Amino acid sequence: MNNKTKRTFASDNNSGVHPEIIEAISSVNQGHVLAYGDDPYTVRTKNLFKNLFGSETETFFTFLGTGANVLGLSFLLQPYQSVLCAASAHINEDECGAVERFTGSKLVPIPTTDGKLNPDMLQDYLHGMGFEHHAQPKVISISQPTELGTVYQIDEIKALSHFAHQNQMFLHMDGARIANAAVSLGVDFKAFTADSGVDVLSFGGTKNGLMYGEAILFFNSSLNRNDSLKYIRKQGMQLASKMRYISIQFETYLVKEIWRQNALNANKMAFLLAEKLSSFDSFKIQYLVEANGVFVQMPKTIAEKLQEHTFFYSWNETESIYRLMCSWDTQAEDIEQFIQLIKGITHSYNVE
Amino acid sequence: MNNKTKRTFASDNNSGVHPEIIEAISSVNQGHVLAYGDDPYTVRTKNLFKNLFGSETETFFTFLGTGANVLGLSFLLQPYQSVLCAASAHINEDECGAVERFTGSKLVPIPTTDGKLNPDMLQDYLHGMGFEHHAQPKVISISQPTELGTVYQIDEIKALSHFAHQNQMFLHMDGARIANAAVSLGVDFKAFTADSGVDVLSFGGTKNGLMYGEAILFFNSSLNRNDSLKYIRKQGMQLASKMRYISIQFETYLVKEIWRQNALNANKMAFLLAEKLSSFDSFKIQYLVEANGVFVQMPKTIAEKLQEHTFFYSWNETESIYRLMCSWDTQAEDIEQFIQLIKGITHSYNVE
């Protein structure tokens, strides 16, 4: 394996694009079609989402997950309303304040042990309702899977949507890695989204073999207020001119079930990695490994030596926890090499 | 020519991607590289921009032109400052208020006859300087070529940058079709941008054969304040994770001079189209045809019949002016067919 093709556990964004996606992009590269989504590929793919998620589903493509999350939330919120989310949520920790800047709304971060919210935790945050001094909670946003690699079960999602709707709120799902959740749960997408009461979903694929693009799916037909999302998308700098190249990616991804094969592999590799890492006494797996991420506590000295050979991110400096992500193209040999590296380091470290 | 490959004059965004760009994208699709711009392709392409525009040049890739314009302006502006631009400017007419929403700043639209600003027109807008009730003019933004298909000459740009800098303002250039301006002027990019006093440039390619992506170029090293653009880009939802697929497009576009061959063709076709249209007595070409757009006044009845066969946009309903855009892939035969269509219509129209 030469340097160019080296695969690491740094991020599922570091991997490339599934070859069939590239082929698909190439296949639509002929002639003129209307720009900005009025092309036949986009029309077709939006219908495909209706087939998969229900006929009420409205789909809007964006360039990236940040855009999908921010625009979906902007659609649901007035600036004086707030979003309840896990403190570890991507929208809270990793969007550089994009939600606040674009929507003007407040994010209310809620501490969790495993990245997951539940109605009991949320109850206390519903104070000050109707009190104009207090930003009004209007959206519960969850990540599926969470940033900690855990996966909400269907019942957990239903409990949250029930709680949200009882309180005149919406349930938003950040599905940047939604395929990994689907294969983890062993159900189709619809079961744990539209059928579980999710109102708006960011449907991602870039972390699972696509090149770029994300889809915002609206399941609640009462939400499609005056077509306003199309303006929000344009004003939000997310309207692609040559949209056919995004649509065809999603069509191919869904029709050829690339999402499934890729996510199955990534999850399988994560389980394998976690299993192998568990064999080291000084390593401790954090959280349930339910998708493609493995969070492991290890001695800092070992981590630093490892990082000299292969890059991965520190997740929690204080507690010496590191994040290892498996990708659609991760191979068992990559894990084996990594484990060998650890063995070499722990061995030399122990004898020093 | 089957329907799928039909080419129209509706928009240079309706054309596809140059085949060598697709090939280039495919060629970098191997193994893992760091995401978010720390990959070798992006590093290489940013250096390429330094070679072309001067060693002080800082480059930031975005997803699209809206993003490049908004982020570039946001970098230059405080929210209480304003942007002077032509009333016809894309940032004023065609971004759905994206500049105002993201920057919080005011756009001051200035009427022009041909889409071009000059210092004499701007002087009156510099009132209220230092007066806190008045949004403070800070940026002059021009489009090169303009939305009306005209091209600023180098001296005109220098006059504007001189005026801007004399008044402690910046000169911003929207170069969504910058290649068409370069071949029109017959000079390299640097001559009418960095060398003419432009401070920030949106360097576009999607309208000239790329798939997606745009570059913001900063020429003035005094502008690179604390690296803030990288945060503005992330918060502005324009940071691509798999950036290599944008960078390689620009590298290929520049190194193989695809920009030049594409723009040369588009401009040549526009001149041809304008020439042919001029032969119809009832058609009147508007503005100088200096790039790839042709604006023509024609009888509404003829336009409507034409639009039944081939789509193009009305530009000014009241004055019955229509916009015809040539693309990198427009062929002489497309023009010939269009002219024949007109002949058929005007003939039948005349005899009716």
Added chain:
Amino acid sequence: MNNKTKRTFASDNNSGVHPEIIEAISSVNQGHVLAYGDDPYTVRTKNLFKNLFGSETETFFTFLGTGANVLGLSFLLQPYQSVLCAASAHINEDECGAVERFTGSKLVPIPTTDGKLNPDMLQDYLHGMGFEHHAQPKVISISQPTELGTVYQIDEIKALSHFAHQNQMFLHMDGARIANAAVSLGVDFKAFTADSGVDVLSFGGTKNGLMYGEAILFFNSSLNRNDSLKYIRKQGMQLASKMRYISIQFETYLVKEIWRQNALNANKMAFLLAEKLSSFDSFKIQYLVEANGVFVQMPKTIAEKLQEHTFFYSWNETESIYRLMCSWDTQAEDIEQFIQLIKGITHSYNVE
């Protein structure tokens, strides 16, 4: 007259507060009442507005006119919508971009000869409706009186509201000097606001003898969406804690008809001033004098000498036009002194 009590024509904001207003403030300064508008004075004054403007009227107090305009517009607008207004409008020229920053919306300035809009002028600005690239016109905002001292007649306002509603738009009125318009028209407030189809009104008094505070009046009951204005006001930094001191000002102003006596005087003085100024050959009154402002073209040398003695603002540097504002406390003797000053200057100027 000592320096402290000197009255100028610089601004109707430079005058003090009507003594009965100060007395009224003092009269409510006893004991505790609920803050933030739940006090009996505020309840009473809101009912008074219902009596004057119709039972559907909802009233929200703000601190100042900028706040009233921005919040009223924010209530009516989504960020991707735009406001059509005269280029000379206060919201466009004199709010330092406050509307854009808070609402995220675009202002579309329309050139006028006298500060007044009419439907014919607006028609051309309704292009791009439904086109997501274009900020969607949603509000027509007029100033009554205009910044140029002219006053809309009732028929003119009805024509604008009719046009607005026909196009699914709203009519917003900036009434910073609304009392001056009312006495100019010789009708009650309701006739040219609620009864003429105005949807939202900024009702000001600070320029006519109040200390601070402005009222936003909503006339269209269909507008009172979910009480959202109360949150917008708080988030917009316009919710006064000790609101009784604002409410009592408006109550006194309205009940004792201080608005009328003050505005009658200011307008009368403006007419007198204009008449006297007309007697100078080199002075030319601009626009109709219909309220309390006089705009006069005069030789720059004379203006500058005058300004050495008494301050007033230049309105248009290029055309040497100056603005002279009369206040509720302007006296005939102030005008006489001003005229004598001019005589002295023009005399010495002529003989030099």
Added chain:
Amino acid sequence: MNNKTKRTFASDNNSGVHPEIIEAISSVNQGHVLAYGDDPYTVRTKNLFKNLFGSETETFFTFLGTGANVLGLSFLLQPYQSVLCAASAHINEDECGAVERFTGSKLVPIPTTDGKLNPDMLQDYLHGMGFEHHAQPKVISISQPTELGTVYQIDEIKALSHFAHQNQMFLHMDGARIANAAVSLGVDFKAFTADSGVDVLSFGGTKNGLMYGEAILFFNSSLNRNDSLKYIRKQGMQLASKMRYISIQFETYLVKEIWRQNALNANKMAFLLAEKLSSFDSFKIQYLVEANGVFVQMPKTIAEKLQEHTFFYSWNETESIYRLMCSWDTQAEDIEQFIQLIKGITHSYNVE
């Protein structure tokens, strides 16, 4: 005591204005002065702040505390930066998202036991520095006294400013009740603000006997970048036209030491109230009583009966904690009446 003059423990905003303040307002109500802060009273009062806080001090008046906090923070922040504050901070809990909407920045709420931050608690929140995905911590904002009635000691403030400056951050202080802190600490204002490394202070008085108005004080001369605050204030809808009526309040408040006598009384009454409440077995005082607020846990049934007679706010529904605020005009008799009320209720409650 008739109903009109009834004093409660609901809020220090429910009390009226100190009579000498009303007199002072009345005393400046003569003749014309320049609007928007160029009047002699404002100039004088700004100099007074220089005398009290140091010659580098720059003062800007706003209408209210929300405005002072939001504008002060806006001045210190870029939208991609964040503010670390106590979860209980007014800017986080009680401004309806005003900071986020106007600045576009993220607030990072930090749980505390007593409303106070310290460097140890902050350290963990300084992760992701230089990482563009993460909103960059730039300001530490503290309330003095806190929303929980506790007061930072000088050493605690110095520790925070030292920590802030070491990390290239700023220290912002919300001094809505700053007079209560000053008398609690027994030092002058300067000692625990400018001299303790605070960069920007919101200096409030409305809760302590003023009518309206708040001052933003900038202590760090390096902060006065291009006069930008004056534009931020105008765009932020906080520029009062008749500013003399704000300035004279502050001048009188400071020169006549009304701040001190009012705050001394309010604090004294709070101590008395806390002492009296402590005598009830079922009542438990929360937090140290260091200013004018008393937080007390009491049986919900008693609280509800009490609230039938005199209104006060529930602070924490779950834990049955209530907030009682003393004002500048609270009298020992008010406390005595309140205690008698409690006695009556607890007695009847116990015997039932």
